[in-house]
Amino acid sequence: METTRHFTASIYLVADGATALHEHPGLGLRLPPGGHVDRGELPHEAALREAREETGLDPTLLADTADVSSPTARAIPRPRHLMLADVNVCDGEVGHQHVDHVYYATAGSRDIDPDPDEPGPEAWAWYDPADLRTADVDPDVRELGLEAIEVAAAADA
Numbered sequence: 001m002e003t004t005r006h007f008t009a010s011i012y013l014v015a016d017g018a019t020a021l022h023e024h025p026g027l028g029l030r031l032p033p034g035g036h037v038d039r040g041e042l043p044h045e046a047a048l049r050e051a052r053e054e055t056g057l058d059p060t061l062l063a064d065t066a067d068v069s070s071p072t073a074r075a076i077p078r079p080r081h082l083m084l085a086d087v088n089v090c091d092g093e094v095g096h097q098h099v100d101h102v103y104y105a106t107a108g109s110r111d112i113d114p115d116p117d118e119p120g121p122e123a124w125a126w127y128d129p130a131d132l133r134t135a136d137v138d139p140d141v142r143e144l145g146l147e148a149i150e151v152a153a154a155a156d157a
Helices: 043-055 129-134 139-156
Strands: 004-015 018-023 034-036 081-090 093-106 124-127
Touching: 004 043, 004 139, 018 139, 034 043, 043 093, 093 139, 124 129, 129 139
Parallel strands: 004 093
Antiparallel strands: 004 018, 004 034, 018 124, 081 093
């Protein structure tokens, strides 16, 4: 079986010491905003677009991009993590994977107002560190959420 891989981008939004997660309608998991990187789109652009579509928030990316450029090249924001997620496993073989570019960002409020074709605000909850430690979420979501909150706090300091 050949494995299909798609590039995706996720973004942990942090506001007032908590990160936003929603019940993903197709996977039944609590996840941050994210989705596929569209043709002609860079991963950080996809993360920001998905955050705007899914939450209505206008995030500020927390990036440590070096200021390296030339007339023909420039640095782009690096993801905090690259994750390889198995999406479809059948009889022990992986048929579909996502190469996920994980970013962190801050949001100016916790007022979720998604685009009309997205799950509504009731699908979302804000998780502070104590909530994340006890929540029924995958271990990587917990670890990345906690790290995003720490990075946002350090950026505010």
